[in-house]
Amino acid sequence: MKLKILVLIALILLFICFLLFFGESGLSVNEVILWQIRFPKVVTCFLAGGMLASSGLLMQVYFQNPLAGPDILGVSSGSSLFVAIWILAAGALPLSIIDWGMNVMSFLGALSVFLLLVFFVQRNFSRVSLIIIGLLISSFASSGISVLVNFGQSMQLKNYMMWSMGSFRNVTFSELPRFIILSITSLIAIILSQKSLNQFLLSENYAQSMGVNVKKMRLVFISLAAWQISIVTLYCGPVGFVGILSPHLAKMILKRSQISTILLATFLIGAFLAFLAETILVIVPHWSLSINAIFGIIGAPLIVVFLYRQRSMSI
Amino acid sequence: MKAILELENLSIGFNRILAREINAILPESSLTAVMGINGIGKSCLIKTLCHLIPPKSGNIKLDSRNYKEYSPKEFASMVSIVLTEKFQLEFLRVDELVALGRTPFTNWLGQIKPSDLKIINESMELVGIVHLADHFFSELSDGQKQKVLIARALAQKPKVLILDEPTTYLDIPSKIELMRLLKKIAYENKISVLFSSHDLDLVEKYVDHIWLMGNSGEFFAKSSSEMKTSGLLAKYFHLNLN
Numbered sequence: 001m002k003l004k005i006l007v008l009i010a011l012i013l014l015f016i017c018f019l020l021f022f023g024e025s026g027l028s029v030n031e032v033i034l035w036q037i038r039f040p041k042v043v044t045c046f047l048a049g050g051m052l053a054s055s056g057l058l059m060q061v062y063f064q065n066p067l068a069g070p071d072i073l074g075v076s077s078g079s080s081l082f083v084a085i086w087i088l089a090a091g092a093l094p095l096s097i098i099d100w101g102m103n104v105m106s107f108l109g110a111l112s113v114f115l116l117l118v119f120f121v122q123r124n125f126s127r128v129s130l131i132i133i134g135l136l137i138s139s140f141a142s143s144g145i146s147v148l149v150n151f152g153q154s155m156q157l158k159n160y161m162m163w164s165m166g167s168f169r170n171v172t173f174s175e176l177p178r179f180i181i182l183s184i185t186s187l188i189a190i191i192l193s194q195k196s197l198n199q200f201l202l203s204e205n206y207a208q209s210m211g212v213n214v215k216k217m218r219l220v221f222i223s224l225a226a227w228q229i230s231i232v233t234l235y236c237g238p239v240g241f242v243g244i245l246s247p248h249l250a251k252m253i254l255k256r257s258q259i260s261t262i263l264l265a266t267f268l269i270g271a272f273l274a275f276l277a278e279t280i281l282v283i284v285p286h287w288s289l290s291i292n293a294i295f296g297i298i299g300a301p302l303i304v305v306f307l308y309r310q311r312s313m314s315i
Numbered sequence: 316m317k318a319i320l321e322l323e324n325l326s327i328g329f330n331r332i333l334a335r336e337i338n339a340i341l342p343e344s345s346l347t348a349v350m351g352i353n354g355i356g357k358s359c360l361i362k363t364l365c366h367l368i369p370p371k372s373g374n375i376k377l378d379s380r381n382y383k384e385y386s387p388k389e390f391a392s393m394v395s396i397v398l399t400e401k402f403q404l405e406f407l408r409v410d411e412l413v414a415l416g417r418t419p420f421t422n423w424l425g426q427i428k429p430s431d432l433k434i435i436n437e438s439m440e441l442v443g444i445v446h447l448a449d450h451f452f453s454e455l456s457d458g459q460k461q462k463v464l465i466a467r468a469l470a471q472k473p474k475v476l477i478l479d480e481p482t483t484y485l486d487i488p489s490k491i492e493l494m495r496l497l498k499k500i501a502y503e504n505k506i507s508v509l510f511s512s513h514d515l516d517l518v519e520k521y522v523d524h525i526w527l528m529g530n531s532g533e534f535f536a537k538s539s540s541e542m543k544t545s546g547l548l549a550k551y552f553h554l555n556l557n
Contacts, residue, residue, distance in 0.1 A: 211391035
């Protein structure tokens with residue numbers, strides 16, 4: 001098991017080396033390109049991919065639903081909608097709060113979708129219904145955004161289109177410290193709460209019977225997932241599939257399910273997938289692919305395979 | 316006959332009250348069944364006693380202390396549960412699942428110490444699933460799954476084990492095996508076992524005490540032999556309709 005994780009780390013290091021020394025401009029390495037463009041990109045891939053994966057794991061355990069993920073349950077979209085509202089309102093707001101306000105709004109967007117989902121879960125909606133509700137939230141949010149876009153200027157429109165395709169290249173060197181701090185703190189919080197997450201594996205009732213303060217942990221889990229998803233969505237756009245795929249891949253590779261065992265692997269696989277997509281983008285720059293196009297092509301068939309394997313278990 | 320659980324004027328229900336003024340004791344180291352036809356509130360009583368839903372009124376005392384006085388962790392060391400919920404778990408090994416029973420007592424990382432490992436193995440041995448330790452839970456039969464969940468509950472080293480409808484998904488031989496296992500747990504490990512069931516014929520042969528719930532909120536607690544001669548079972552299971 002340790003060997004498998006070491007292999008994963010080695011692969012990721014290979015990707016990092018490749019992406020640092022090879023970019024869209026070829027093999028040229030100078031200080032500006034390396035530090036201003038490639039270094040932020042590599043850090044973003046690593047953290048954003050990993051956070052998408054860990055938030056996917058959180059959601060799958062919390063909702064007891066193997067199909068849960070930031071994109072499928074509409075959390076990314078909720079975050080996007082709130083950011084779009086903020087950007088449109090930005091003209092009327094003082095400059096000093098716009099910047100951080102974006103972080104806060106994307107978090108509130110993700111959190112409100114979660115609260116809505118929890119509302120339905122507590123009224124005994126089935127797992128499938130919950131996913132349909134997630135899809136409806138998604139389509140509501142994207143319709144809302146397309147209406148909002150009408151009120152924006154054409155430049156904002158173009159930015160939004162680019163952003164919604166997903167990209168790990170948007171974090172600039174000067175934004176990097178904030179991105180890293182927000183990411184690392186969320187990851188530490190997940191590590192600290194992994195024992196309770198493990199106790200949630202069976203169900204909320206069992207967790208409670210094992211001494212977990214369920215009400216408190218429920219809030220901790222959804223806030224953590226909303227936090228992580230909001231960071232990724234704000235800086236990289238609504239990136240799909242990594243969140244739902246990574247936990248399944250981690251379990252399949254390690255043949256284990258316990259949170260303490262698969263948490264690191266889930267994070268690494270998320271990072272691995274992000275690096276893989278970014279590498280494809282770098283190798284074929286003339287194809288003008290987007291991150292979400294690549295993940296869609298890899299991810300959608302894989303999810304069908306998972307569903308086929310799990311067909312005996314009712315969802 | 317020392318009581319581990321005492322129900323005092325207990326009223327239970329989810330939204331509306333399903334049964335009121337329940338008075339009963341659960342004796343130490345015994346096997347007790349909660350019986351009644353479907354939809355009568357057995358599950359509600361079980362969930363209330365598991366401390367998952369609050370009672371509408373009245374008290375439950377565990378080892379002479381009120382439920383409310385227990386911290387979640389203390390409660391976990393006294394009472395453990397097996398529910399009817401079905402799980403969506405792939406790649407969860409049996410030994411990992413049983414190990415979850417030790418998590419109330421591990422450090423913040425959930426590390427399993429050698430002493431915990433010993434308890435986990437003892438629980439698996441007692442239930443007879445040692446040979447399944449490295450199997451995946453999702454690949455087991457319903458009877459085996461039930462045993463694994465019981466082993467998890469035993470790994471908490473409880474004084475009281477509560478099971479909700481444990482016989483429901485089982486075939487007849489597995490049901491009998493389960494009854495023998497619960498009896499063994501009650502007598503040899505000095506644990507009070509309480510479970511709900513509507514398998515009348517099966518249960519009355521094995522249990523020491525029966526708590527019977529009637530369809531308009533009545534509640535009777537008697538020893539198994541008293542219950543048989545009282546005719547209450549026949550009355551409330553509608554056996555004398557024809």
